Amino acid sequence: MNKLLLGSLLAGAALALGAMPAPAEAFPDKPIRVIVGFAPGGRTDTVARLLAAKIEEKGLLPQPLVIVNMPGGGGAVGAQEVLDAEPDGHTIIHWHHQLLIAKAMEIIEAGPDDFTSIGFAGGGSPVWSVRGDLGLDTLDDVVQKLKAEPGSLVEVIGIGTIPHFVGALLAKEAGFETRKVQAASGSDRLKMIAGGNADISLFAASEYEGWKTAGQGLEAVVFFGPNRIDNLPDVPTATELGYDVVWANPNWWLAPTGTPQENIDILAAALEEAFQDEEIKAWFAENALDHYWTPGPQAHEESVELLGRLQEVAAEIR
Amino acid sequence: MLLAFSNLLAFWPLTYLALGVALGIIVGSIPGLTASMLIALSLPLTFYMSSVDAMTLLIGMYVGGISGGLIAATLLRMPGTPASIMTTFDGFPMAQQGKGERALALGIAASIIGGLISWVFLAVLSPPLANLALRFGPWEYFTMVLMALVMLASLSQGSLVKGLIAACLGMLLAMPGIDPSIGQLRLTFGWDKLTGGLALLPVLIGTFAISQILKDVIAIDQRLAQVQVMRRAVAIKARDLVTHGPNLLRSSVIGTWVGLLPGIGGNIAAMLAYATAKSVSKEPEKFGKGHEAGVVAAETANNASIGGALIPLITMGIPGSVVEAILIGALIIHNLQPGPLLFVTNPEIAYGVIASYLVANIFMALMMLAAVGWISRLMYLPRAYLLTAILFFCVIGTFALNNRFFDVWVMLAFGVVGFALEYCKVPLGPFVIGFVLAPIAEEQLRAGMMSSEGDFLALFGRPFAATFFVISILTLCWPLYQEWRQRRRASAEVTT
Amino acid sequence: MEGSRREPLADILFAVTVLALAGIVWWGTASLPPPRYEPLGSAALPRALALAMALLGLVLLGRAWAGRRLQAAPASDLGFRPRPWLAAGVLAVLVLYVASMDLRLLGFVPASILALVLIGAMLTGFDRRRLPWLAGFVVVLVIAVQLLFTRVFYIDLP
Numbered sequence: 004m005n006k007l008l009l010g011s012l013l014a015g016a017a018l019a020l021g022a023m024p025a026p027a028e029a030f031p032d033k034p035i036r037v038i039v040g041f042a043p044g045g046r047t048d049t050v051a052r053l054l055a056a057k058i059e060e061k062g063l064l065p066q067p068l069v070i071v072n073m074p075g076g077g078g079a080v081g082a083q084e085v086l087d088a089e090p091d092g093h094t095i096i097h098w099h100h101q102l103l104i105a106k107a108m109e110i111i112e113a114g115p116d117d118f119t120s121i122g123f124a125g126g127g128s129p130v131w132s133v134r135g136d137l138g139l140d141t142l143d144d145v146v147q148k149l150k151a152e153p154g155s156l157v158e159v160i161g162i163g164t165i166p167h168f169v170g171a172l173l174a175k176e177a178g179f180e181t182r183k184v185q186a187a188s189g190s191d192r193l194k195m196i197a198g199g200n201a202d203i204s205l206f207a208a209s210e211y212e213g214w215k216t217a218g219q220g221l222e223a224v225v226f227f228g229p230n231r232i233d234n235l236p237d238v239p240t241a242t243e244l245g246y247d248v249v250w251a252n253p254n255w256w257l258a259p260t261g262t263p264q265e266n267i268d269i270l271a272a273a274l275e276e277a278f279q280d281e282e283i284k285a286w287f288a289e290n291a292l293d294h295y296w297t298p299g300p301q302a303h304e305e306s307v308e309l310l311g312r313l314q315e316v317a318a319e320i321r
Numbered sequence: 322m323l324l325a326f327s328n329l330l331a332f333w334p335l336t337y338l339a340l341g342v343a344l345g346i347i348v349g350s351i352p353g354l355t356a357s358m359l360i361a362l363s364l365p366l367t368f369y370m371s372s373v374d375a376m377t378l379l380i381g382m383y384v385g386g387i388s389g390g391l392i393a394a395t396l397l398r399m400p401g402t403p404a405s406i407m408t409t410f411d412g413f414p415m416a417q418q419g420k421g422e423r424a425l426a427l428g429i430a431a432s433i434i435g436g437l438i439s440w441v442f443l444a445v446l447s448p449p450l451a452n453l454a455l456r457f458g459p460w461e462y463f464t465m466v467l468m469a470l471v472m473l474a475s476l477s478q479g480s481l482v483k484g485l486i487a488a489c490l491g492m493l494l495a496m497p498g499i500d501p502s503i504g505q506l507r508l509t510f511g512w513d514k515l516t517g518g519l520a521l522l523p524v525l526i527g528t529f530a531i532s533q534i535l536k537d538v539i540a541i542d543q544r545l546a547q548v549q550v551m552r553r554a555v556a557i558k559a560r561d562l563v564t565h566g567p568n569l570l571r572s573s574v575i576g577t578w579v580g581l582l583p584g585i586g587g588n589i590a591a592m593l594a595y596a597t598a599k600s601v602s603k604e605p606e607k608f609g610k611g612h613e614a615g616v617v618a619a620e621t622a623n624n625a626s627i628g629g630a631l632i633p634l635i636t637m638g639i640p641g642s643v644v645e646a647i648l649i650g651a652l653i654i655h656n657l658q659p660g661p662l663l664f665v666t667n668p669e670i671a672y673g674v675i676a677s678y679l680v681a682n683i684f685m686a687l688m689m690l691a692a693v694g695w696i697s698r699l700m701y702l703p704r705a706y707l708l709t710a711i712l713f714f715c716v717i718g719t720f721a722l723n724n725r726f727f728d729v730w731v732m733l734a735f736g737v738v739g740f741a742l743e744y745c746k747v748p749l750g751p752f753v754i755g756f757v758l759a760p761i762a763e764e765q766l767r768a769g770m771m772s773s774e775g776d777f778l779a780l781f782g783r784p785f786a787a788t789f790f791v792i793s794i795l796t797l798c799w800p801l802y803q804e805w806r807q808r809r810r811a812s813a814e815v816t817t
Numbered sequence: 818m819e820g821s822r823r824e825p826l827a828d829i830l831f832a833v834t835v836l837a838l839a840g841i842v843w844w845g846t847a848s849l850p851p852p853r854y855e856p857l858g859s860a861a862l863p864r865a866l867a868l869a870m871a872l873l874g875l876v877l878l879g880r881a882w883a884g885r886r887l888q889a890a891p892a893s894d895l896g897f898r899p900r901p902w903l904a905a906g907v908l909a910v911l912v913l914y915v916a917s918m919d920l921r922l923l924g925f926v927p928a929s930i931l932a933l934v935l936i937g938a939m940l941t942g943f944d945r946r947r948l949p950w951l952a953g954f955v956v957v958l959v960i961a962v963q964l965l966f967t968r969v970f971y972i973d974l975p
Contacts, residue, residue, distance in 0.1 A: 186768065218637075503854055503858075713962070
């Protein structure tokens, strides 16, 4: 506790010494910290790094974007850091709809209203896949089996994460029940299926493409995007099959609430221009991601609406 | 495969590989800076390289980093990298007994042998091993970790009660934050900063390095017997290979196997190999007091775990540890999706990984032998310089890990905790082992319970899990029985 | 249990701390929801550990209490003078060092140079002849690390 006391003393001294207003300079006047709430290597990290490199290459901002990885709590640790930072646009976060799920599950206090959306830089939808040796080729087969023998298939999920929610949305729509097992990440879920310890899981489309021959193989039965994609032309969407479940997980750029709107606009303009680059477009296509830009206000509105629906689901599965 | 080697024998891949190994050894030997940090920090640099160059650089860093950790672990009792925790338990006592040179020699030899044996597994048996490893479900993970935990809980000199308290304390300190099983926030006492829990590196650096520095400062007036490490003396004799042969082989297999299992890495490999070496040893009481077999087991296994971890990476695209996750990230940026198709679509990468791992091990052995005398001499710089520099690296390394000052505070706090524990003669080994193993054991147990719908007995339906469980129970009961017997004998002597 | 006889007071303090910690953890788990997805839930392991610690703490307390009248072993001649206050001083400087950066009072370079020179000087017993060398060493070290991290690795130092 001495530490806290000391901290507050020092903080007091700092306030007394130099709380002078900084002269207004053109934003950004120092490197912009982009918080990624995951260890390096995942999609959120990679997209952030690609866009940061593109912004620097094209000279879209006078200062570089520095990617800062703060893994922990599915992104919650990084989010906390952003909320604690000065809301001036020099600290932003690249996250996705786990923010909404964490809020709906009441893992974190913060929600979309604590952030200002800079925009969605495209996104991707997942596929639901079953183990190849089960002989279940279509979603219909799976649903029928589960209705005949409830709980006869093991679905590997991460409780309180996207696979849990998307699976629950579909189960609610189609009226079936699976047995659940917990795994922390996409590769952990693959491990469970490839090793025969589970039967069904949700994967990002690009993950599915890389892993479809692992172990006994994976069979994609339904895609949760609004439309079929070129990478998986034979996988029907849930909507096509008559289930109203669409999940598009965006690359969501956020700044803490209170960030000046003109700084948000500068960031959004730079990000959008980098995002529209042909190389980035090609990378998105290659990795089974959708390439679209949603401006901040619209992104915020869509997210708040989605949060309402997720909270209904959360009330049932918590 | 031959093609992969010939690809590798070009100028740039070899240069990057050598550079990676050298940087890895340097960073690995500095307490506070770790291989995984180096690799994470280097990831952006690999954007601008070809995918083969990027991969050789990262693998070199990985191998060098895990190996470099043994020097500080032996000479200063500060694990240079988390994988070398177990090396401190016997390496440092050996150094204190004037056998530091011998400990380093054994450590280096064990590293290279562990690396080579696991390379053989990687090159020859990758697909079947990966399939077998994937069959390990939650129950197998749980019982295996439980086994390591109970085998190591008795890893203490002196009081068994204190050892057990230390283990419980370590496990308890791994609990706060988001519960890995269901995302429930627990034991944070309303403190936001604790949401992510206490990270391994700050706890480890605090308990070992900072507390050791405090002890060294208290004893600053002490004249130290220096270990002069001569290059010639670092060589080991053929006789050692025979004496330690079974241990080397067993620890390599254990290390490779643990590496194969996604989610657990070098430090757990070393723990399990050490525990096994101790329980099959004829002189288990010598472990923890400067026993050669302890150093050999730990260093063989942590290096072997790298070869093991590369197996699911190249055959399935499943990362075995944080480092592999970053490797995968480096490949994805170059538009390569690791997975079983990698051998078909980009064989130069898949075989390149295998080839670079072998060459990295050879470079590692050569560089370690060449540099060990030099690095050891650095460890005997005047204390004022050495301790100041290490403190600096601990602070910056802990900060750079996740860019959070909270972690640095955790490190300082655990420095004091570690110091206080040692002052009360509570062993640090079980403490840190409990901290590392508890989260995995808990997560896997609960996943197992979930998949069996709450039936713990489902464990006995799985042969591996059942065997591990029975061994754990026996190991747990044995020392209690022994202590009871000793005490009875002692009291019998007093009364007669 | 040789250790517990030599240091009965330390043992008693340690046992009491362990008991207190077990209590705090037990209290901390009280607010956790009941298990939902599997029969154990978030509270099971922390509670089991708290219970185990409390039991072991009681055993330790009992033993230390029983052995408290035994004389502490006479301090053996260490051959050097222990300097606990020096360690406390180093720790204090470290705390100030980290605090000054965490609260953004000082930048990375000045804070590091100040703190490290101070620690180094304390360790040499404020030997004036060695101070310039030490300061030079620290400045080179700090600047090198600063350049490495900001220019090569793009780490954002305070």
